[in-house]
Amino acid sequence: MLTVQGVTRAFDGKPVLRSVDLEVERGEIMCLLGPSGCGKTTLLRIIAGLEQADSGNVLVDGQSILNTPVHQRGFGFMFQDFALFPHMDVEKNVAFGLKMRGESQVQERINEVLELVGMAGFERRDVTRLSGGERQRVALARSLAPNPCLLMLDEPLGSLDATLRERLALDLRAIIKRVNLTAIYVTHDQEEAFAIADRIAVMNAGVIEQIGAPETIYSRPRSVFVARFFGLNNIVPVVRRYAGQVETALGTFTVNDAANTILLHPLGIQLADGDTPDAILGQITERTFLGDAYRLEMRHHTGIKLTFRISARDSQIPVVGDSAAVMIAPEMIIPLADEGVGN
């Protein structure tokens, strides 16, 4: 439905987006995920028309929209600070987009969207007197009211506290799915992205490093950057390569890729007996209780550290200082591209 082709943008000579390509399907929630300064917000603003691309193209259903001014694109946009109009009450805020497009069935639509976001009965409220969660709902209702063909959300939960954020992320997804809307969601928070997205595009330094379903991206990161971004730090450099095999300080693994580094995914690490063949030996250096699990850190004699989790129900949980041995599931040994892939 939306196609971004080779979009490039620089501010004061500093590249912010480097030839970004992106395809968003109809009815899909696409999440742009990345650290601050990676260009995700700029990309969103270029799609919205609030920012100009230096080169490249943005198409909706095959038609370029670069020459369509913002106010004629028919999109919806939700900002982090919600940007509710302080001089209007809830109903007038929601009605604004409808009025600008000259719609006639205004009242009906207002009731409909306020009902949808669970804010019916708040029509006459002053927006400055609403709580954070209520403001977020009004802002959503306002952007949904004119039936946008694409909804853009720029860190819409960023200004809320953590507990509220988790619940609202699920609500947000439910509402967007109920009206079957195509949406682009920008965030720096991976949990938020996992909760809300159909697909995630991880961005770094102006390029998209990887696109995929949340599960895929987390379990098969393609680059060092993506792995580290998700907190997957068991990254081991490759010393030598044979046909289908790589040799590292921790041993030799079967990997069908000419990678310089591999990830020993924590999901594939298990405690083992010391005499298991191919087991990696080390000493426990950290043990953190997480409630349902323990996170353990094991230090190999070369200094390389591996972190992994074991269920809190396991009978024998080593303590700091214990010797330990772990086994790696072969399908969880993942070759990583170097940092800044796409350059």
Added chain:
Amino acid sequence: MRWGRKNTGGSQTRPYRILLLIPLIFLALFFFYPLLTIFGISLAPEGQLNLSAFATVVMSDYYRETLWFTVVQAVLSTVLTLVLALPGAYVFARYDFPGKSLLSSLSTLAFVLPTVVVAAAFSALIGPRGVVNDALTAIFRLESPPIQLERTLVIILIVHVFYNYSVALRIIGGFWATQSLRMEEVARVLGASGWRLWWHIRLPILRPAILAAAVLVFIFTFTSFGVILILGGPRFATLEVEIYRQATSLFNLPVAAALSLVQIILMFALMLIYTRLQRQTATELQGWVARRPRNRREWGFVIANVIVMAILLFAPLLALVIRSLTGHDGLTTQFYQLLSSNPRGSVLFVPPVQAIGNSLIFAIVTTVMAVLLGTMAAYLLAQRQSRLSRWLDPVFMLPLATSAVTLGFGYIIALDEPPLNLRASPLLIPIAHTLVAMPFVVRSVLPALRAIAPGIQESASVLGASGWQIWRLIDLPLISRGLIVGATFAFTVSMGEFGASSFIARPDTPTMPLVIYRLLGQPGATNYGQAMAMSVLLMAVCAVSFVLIERLRSAGIGEF
């Protein structure tokens, strides 16, 4: 140290509370007492209630016309100012362009320039002897100057716009720069553009700032005195000018007093509205970030505004300098040299150069008094929870709302007889100037004072600091910038004050603005040239003060 709290503040803070009463006593003696005397003379001239002077004022067509003209010119000036300043404020809040900071400084300089200097500057630009007329007569070989704006409403309005453009620009632009750009972007995504963006989003969001600016500009132009007196001629009179004429030329004190009363009531009402509105503009959100214009249309808009500002703000000041340096035979410094002489038959009793010394001495005394009293007043007002302070806030702003002429007039009738006979005292002028300057000090110090978190003083106290040590080591460093800004304002206000001084200055101790006014009123190229030279000197003093204010204010001090 906070007045309204019962649980804090031990015995050591009590002496301060008495100190805080001093500004109130000052106001009572030198503000309310003269005003009440005016009330007395207008309502009961012979000791018993007699409304005849009042009735004369209300019934007579002449005075009603004066009031009508005062309102009409103020409304026209306000509307014109806002219409010009609104796009200017947008350009300033939204765009970055070369020369922006220079223009911004220039616009603020206009605000601190004395009325007489501004009047002289416009006379130098488009008056009958102005540079534009000179150039046109020379080029087209005309018999008489083609631009005949002196003594018309048009020149009054132009000068009022010059004067208040920066006020509006500052209030609206400053408020605008604190408003979230997101609001505007959301509106655009939702389908608003062009005039609908202005009408539904920008103007409503700016409403408090626009109203505050409008009320303030209205107050300034409603009480316009020097501009009308110098440029308007006998045909035009605002209430302010009429009070002056009735009191000094016609000695009709009851009518002057009745007019003052009308003026006072109107101004108090407006000031009350202004302080309310000003509080609304104090909200702060994520600000706009100025950026370069991006396309030809944006550049065109910026350049058009810059040209308007440059012509409006820069041309008159340049003309003033040129005029002060050109005589019959081209370039000359003779007008500056003549300032130290006092030829026979001059309108002045002393050489003009003496006025510079007078003005400086008055300004220094004013600054000291205004800073002391204003700081105490600010402390009085910084007591957060007290209901008293909410009422006192507009009270301390009242002197700003009272016309200087009314004040001067009140001094003449109230302070020239026992119990308070200050008619011959050299302190009379600094006292009047202090009243006008004090609100500026209060407004500069108060925000800094309010920004001191109560915990800071309390921690200092817990750590063993005495009340005096807390003030010296905590308060003083935190409010020092505000103090300097306030002091500089006080100095500048005193240097340029014209209305009150015109009443109370003694002939042998004229101030610079008075000398300029008298020289401008005399025929002859020499008098005119000297007026220009004196204006340039006064402008230079104000410009130096202003640079200081700007430096410190760029650090975010003062709430104007």
